[in-house]
Amino acid sequence: xxxxxxxxxxxxxxxxxxxxxxxxxxxxxxxxxxxxxxxxxxxxxxxxxxxxxxxxxxxxxxxxxxxxxxxxxxxxxxxxxxxxxxxxxxxxxxxxxxxxxxxxxxxxxxxxxxxxxxxxxxxxxxxxxxxxxxxxxxxxxxxxxxxxxxxxxxxxxxxxxxxxxxxxxxxxxxxxxxxxxxxxxxxxxxxxxxxxxxxxxxxxxxxxxxxxxxxxxxxxxxxxxxxxxxxxxxxxxxxxxxxxxxxxxxxxxxxxxxxxxxxxxxxxxxxxxxxxxxxxxxxxxxxxxxxxxxxxxxxxxxxxxxxxxxxxxxxxxxxxxxxxxxxxxxxxxxxxxxxxxxxxxxxxxxxxxxxxxxxxxxxxxxxxxxxxxxxxxxxxxxxxxxxxxxxxxxxxxxxxxxxxxxxxxxxxxxxxxxxxxxxxxxxxxxxxxxxxxxxxxxxxxxxxx
Amino acid sequence: xxxxxxxxxxxxxxxxxxxxxxxxxxxxxxxxxxxxxxxxxxxxxxxxxxxxxxxxxxxxxxxxxxxxxxxxxxxxxxxxxxxxxxxxxxxxxxxxxxxxxxxxxxxxxxxxxxxxxxxxxxxxxxxxxxxxxxxxxxxxxxxxxxxxxxxxxxxxxxxxxxxxxxxxxxxxxxxxxxxxxxxxxxxxxxxxxxxxxxxxxxxxxxxxxxxxxxxxxxxxxxxxxxxxxxxxxxxxxxxxxxxxxxxxxxxxxxxxxxxxxxxxxxxxxxxxxxxxxxxxxxxxxxxxxxxxxxxxxxxxxxxxxxxxxxxxxxxxx
Numbered sequence: 001x002x003x004x005x006x007x008x009x010x011x012x013x014x015x016x017x018x019x020x021x022x023x024x025x026x027x028x029x030x031x032x033x034x035x036x037x038x039x040x041x042x043x044x045x046x047x048x049x050x051x052x053x054x055x056x057x058x059x060x061x062x063x064x065x066x067x068x069x070x071x072x073x074x075x076x077x078x079x080x081x082x083x084x085x086x087x088x089x090x091x092x093x094x095x096x097x098x099x100x101x102x103x104x105x106x107x108x109x110x111x112x113x114x115x116x117x118x119x120x121x122x123x124x125x126x127x128x129x130x131x132x133x134x135x136x137x138x139x140x141x142x143x144x145x146x147x148x149x150x151x152x153x154x155x156x157x158x159x160x161x162x163x164x165x166x167x168x169x170x171x172x173x174x175x176x177x178x179x180x181x182x183x184x185x186x187x188x189x190x191x192x193x194x195x196x197x198x199x200x201x202x203x204x205x206x207x208x209x210x211x212x213x214x215x216x217x218x219x220x221x222x223x224x225x226x227x228x229x230x231x232x233x234x235x236x237x238x239x240x241x242x243x244x245x246x247x248x249x250x251x252x253x254x255x256x257x258x259x260x261x262x263x264x265x266x267x268x269x270x271x272x273x274x275x276x277x278x279x280x281x282x283x284x285x286x287x288x289x290x291x292x293x294x295x296x297x298x299x300x301x302x303x304x305x306x307x308x309x310x311x312x313x314x315x316x317x318x319x320x321x322x323x324x325x326x327x328x329x330x331x332x333x334x335x336x337x338x339x340x341x342x343x344x345x346x347x348x349x350x351x352x353x354x355x356x357x358x359x360x361x362x363x364x365x366x367x368x369x370x371x372x373x374x375x376x377x378x379x380x381x382x383x384x385x386x387x388x389x390x391x392x393x394x395x396x397x398x399x400x401x402x403x404x405x406x407x408x409x410x411x412x413x414x415x416x417x418x419x420x421x422x423x424x425x426x427x428x429x430x431x432x433x434x435x436x437x438x439x440x441x442x443x444x445x446x447x448x449x
Numbered sequence: 450x451x452x453x454x455x456x457x458x459x460x461x462x463x464x465x466x467x468x469x470x471x472x473x474x475x476x477x478x479x480x481x482x483x484x485x486x487x488x489x490x491x492x493x494x495x496x497x498x499x500x501x502x503x504x505x506x507x508x509x510x511x512x513x514x515x516x517x518x519x520x521x522x523x524x525x526x527x528x529x530x531x532x533x534x535x536x537x538x539x540x541x542x543x544x545x546x547x548x549x550x551x552x553x554x555x556x557x558x559x560x561x562x563x564x565x566x567x568x569x570x571x572x573x574x575x576x577x578x579x580x581x582x583x584x585x586x587x588x589x590x591x592x593x594x595x596x597x598x599x600x601x602x603x604x605x606x607x608x609x610x611x612x613x614x615x616x617x618x619x620x621x622x623x624x625x626x627x628x629x630x631x632x633x634x635x636x637x638x639x640x641x642x643x644x645x646x647x648x649x650x651x652x653x654x655x656x657x658x659x660x661x662x663x664x665x666x667x668x669x670x671x672x673x674x675x676x677x678x679x680x681x682x683x684x685x686x687x688x689x690x691x692x693x694x695x696x697x698x699x700x701x702x703x704x705x706x707x708x709x710x711x712x713x714x715x716x717x718x719x720x721x722x723x724x725x726x727x728x729x730x731x732x733x734x735x736x737x738x739x740x741x742x743x744x745x746x747x748x749x750x751x752x753x754x755x756x757x758x759x760x761x762x763x764x765x766x
Contacts, residue, residue: 014474085627087608088601090654097474099652115629227472241487246520251549260519267516269484269633298515308633309472310483310516323491347629361634364491420632429615429638431628 015225018101018116018149020109020140021126026157030126030195031089031102032067037202038217040091067195086115095221109136110394111347113143114434118420121225122151124216129156129168129192133175139380145183146343146378146396146436148416151223152180153189155216159208160194166210183383191216226416227307234307234415235332236273236281239363240266240325244312252299265296265312266321271363271417273329275313276304280330283321284408289330290317307417324365326408326418336406337441341375343412344399344423345434346391352399353390358432359424360403363417368404368426375399391433398438409440475661482509482649483516484633485612489594489647490516490523492637496594496647497554497587500526501534502542503712504669505598508658509649511667513596514549525552527590529583531575532559533693533715541670554590556582573693574717580765584620587644594637596647602654603742612651618642622762655710655742656735663728675708675726686719710735710742 021027035041041049053066089100101116103109117123123144127137144152154176162168173190180188191200192208193216199205202217214222244267250260275281279292294314295302305311313327326333346352356371377388377397391397412419423433472480486509489496498513500506513522528542546553558578561567567578587595601608611627613635628636637645650658662669680687680703681696687707688694693716696702707720708731725734 013472014477085609085624086629087605088652089608090602090652092654092656097654097657111629115631118632241484242491244517244520249521250519251514251521252519263519267487269480296518298518306472308477308480308484310480310487312518359638361636363634364488417632420634422631422634422636424636424638427640429636429640429643431631431636434629434631 013096013225013228014099015096015122015220015223016099016101016120017122017124017220018103018113018120019124019126020103020113020116020144021155021157025126025128026195027102027104027126029067030124030155030157030193030201031100032069033195033198033201034100034217035089035091036067037198038091038093086112093217093221098220109139110143110345110396113140114147114345114347117144117147117149118434120149122153122220122223123149124153124155126155126157126195127172127176129158129162129172132172133179135381137176138179141179141183141185142378142380142383143345143396145185145383146345148412150226150229151187151189152185153191153216153219154180155191155193155195157193157195159192159199160197164192164199164205164207166208169208169211189213189219191219230272230416231274231306234272236275236279236327236329237271237333237415237418238266238268238275238311238313238327239271239365240321240323240327241268241364242323243267243321264318265294265314266325266327267310267312268327268364269310270305270307272307272415274304274306275329277302281315281327282330282333283315283319284326284328284333285336285406287335288317288319290315290319292316324363326363328408333408334410335441336408338403338406340369340401340403340407340409340440341438342399342401342421342435343378343438344391344397346393346395346397346432347434348425348430348432349393350425350432351390351392352397352432354399357426359426360401360435361422361424362407362409362420365407366424367407369401369423372400372402401435407440409437411439412436475657475664478650478653478657479512479515479661481633481652482512485635485647485649486513486516486596488635489596489613489637489645493594493645495590495592496524496596497527497590497592498524498596499583499598500528500542500545500553501712502528502538502545502670503598504658504662504673505600505650507545507598507667507669508653508661509596509598510545510549511665512649522549522551524596525554527554527556527583527586527592527595529556529579529586530558531579531714531716532557532562533575533691535670535672535689535712535715537672538670538712541668554586556586558582574714576714576717577765580620580763583765587620592644593639594645594647596649598650599648600653600655600658601648601651610648610651612648613637614646614648615639616644616646620644620763622646624762656732659728659732659735663732670712672709672712672720674728674731675706675723677704678707678720679703680705680707680720684719687722688719689715691715 019027019031049069052069087102091098103112103116125140156172169192176190192211193200199207200215204215244265248261250257252260277292281292282289292313293316295305296312354373358369360367360369374388374390375398376385377395379386388397410418419437421435422431423435425432558575561582599607609624611630679690681700705722706724708723709720725731
């Protein structure tokens with residue numbers, strides 16, 4: 001291996017993606033192959049996997065290496081040959097660093113898919129080329145659609161078993177396109193691959209000359225990230241995590257300490273958009289308007305900052321701002337409301353019934369809530385909303401919630417981070433559901449504020 | 450680490466980019482880690498940082514200092530001292546605590562061995578013995594959140610652990626029953642007796658950590674850099690000579706230029722031959738290394754394929 005291959009970039013964009021599909025589709029093999037062929041598996045890991053592969057009599061075209069062993073982390077997984085939970089993998093090329101959320105498809109696929117997809121810039125959905133589009137494929141794509149993952153890559157696997165046939169690939173690709181068109185998924189890339197033999201994973205394969213698109217890795221190296229795509233589209237939002245107010249207990253040199261005696265700044269990770277010193281901002285709840293006088297980051301004064309930077313913001317006016325408040329571009333923050341219509345991805349084995357009292361976490365605000373009604377459940381094959389009076393684990397449904405105190409919620413379709421929330425069990429603390437806001441508020445909002 | 454980010458240093462540590470296009474990997478990882486640290490400080494009563502003086506915990510402390518500037522780091526440090534620590538690392542630990550004006554609690558494995566609560570293992574390694582003193586210290590300090598510097602790229606079991614990882618009152622990790630972690634919304638709810646382990650640099654690789662140390666000019670214990678040391682060969686690693694790691698008769702000692710990639714218990718941490726005497730040289734070396742840091746230097750993780758998983762289930766870091 002030459003240094004050039006192993007040399008990793010000092011500055012590169014971090015790209016997060018998730019893989020979805022089942023063991024039978026060859027997902028673990030795909031992930032193992034991607035790590036191996038991008039030279040991200042180090043010698044001792046490879047030794048260990050090769051040893052175990054040999055012990056288990058694994059042979060075949062991959063040179064005797066069971067790539068799935070690279071990714072199955074827990075004892076039970078290795079013993080049973082299954083993947084239990086989302087695992088995170090890290091690799092880098094000259095272009096980029098990657099965080100891969102490896103989501104198993106068999107059990108609790110919705111839970112795992114949702115976990116992986118909420119932070120993903122792209123999802124790679126694996127299809128066994130011999131089987132084509134399955135019910136599970138449709139469901140994975142539905143989740144990807146509802147969670148607004150920016151890029152979808154369909155890897156049509158086992159193209160070697162289809163004799164690298166263009167016709168066979170086209171058949172599967174057409175069926176996939178029919179589903180993605182129906183779901184109105186935007187950028188969809190379909191690639192013929194053989195995870196086992198490495199075709200079109202890192203290098204474009206000479207065995208699929210009829211395919212003129214990029215390899216999987218080439219695609220992952222060039223797609224823009226979510227934050228890059230949305231930086232200019234979404235308005236500035238900063239959910240306040242805490243107020244930095246050292247009251248004299250400062251770490252700056254003694255001669256500068258006086259300047260920080262009355263220091264007060266609002267710390268948080270910018271959820272969306274751009275903020276500049278001098279910008280007029282609105283603080284919610286309430287509708288106070290003020291001006292940004294400083295953007296601080298560990299001693300550095302910034303002229304502007306963007307999502308997802310963690311910063312501390314100073315404001316011109318002394319306002320009563322605490323954790324849970326949202327600072328946003330003036331005039332852009334919707335009025336706080338206690339009434340929310342949302343889609344819920346139900347992740348807990350205990351079913352949801354209307355009237356349930358739960359906790360919700362929107363940004364940095366945790367408030368009590370009552371699920372006032374379950375208004376329907378999605379048929380994941382058609383995405384149609386069907387009547388339902390409750391939700392079971394892995395169901396995706398719609399519900400209305402009433403919050404104990406008003407929150408400036410926004411539709412997830414308009415602002416991803418401002419429209420996402422958790423549903424939490426008030427006693428045990430278990431995460432019950434991932435929520436995305438469909439709409440907030442009603443005509444009576446002002447009564448609550 | 451400087452321990453303070455003076456306004457005068459502004460130019461040297463400003464890495465912000467003028468648009469959403471172009472934040473570096475390190476900028477993004479730093480931002481994520483600071484967000485996690487602030488969430489936990491905001492939501493928990495008594496957080497504490499596990500601090501060994503090792504590079505990963507030093508990086509977490511540096512991130513905490515940045516998160517609350519110009520205020521002080523609003524939590525203390527906890528070190529589980531195996532009694533087999535490298536003296537230069539303990540000196541570094543104490544100097545850091547002193548400079549930053551922090552509180553340090555030390556839980557000593559030796560105390561437990563002395564009074565019979567723990568017994569020395571036949572193989573002499575004390576890493577697995579840290580769990581009990583750790584859990585006792587968490588209980589005694591009523592710590593509801595415990596920051597650690599673990600990374601997911603270190604080990605297959607760690608690759609599956611959440612950033613906020615719930616532990617029951619026995620400190621146990623239940624890998625099959627973890628909370629889904631969604632968006633950047635962390636759920637830290639827990640009941641009496643439970644606590645959360647928090648790993649703000651979960652998503653960093655060894656190389657990210659070194660590049661960050663280089664970029665930020667973070668100070669580390671000297672043994673991370675190449676130095677001459679009297680060593681002997683065991684299990685394919687260079688082992689330092691100390692009271693707790695003496696060579697056998699058939700293990701000749703020699704002077705070699707080595708450095709440590711991880712800093713743990715002297716009885717099970719090996720050095721690698723290296724002439725990387727500066728942070729830039731280490732970054733170059735890590736970039737080109739063909740071994741993982743644990744595979745290269747940790748005897749304890751070679752015990753079985755699931756060594757880390759088994760220890761974590763029992764309440765280990």
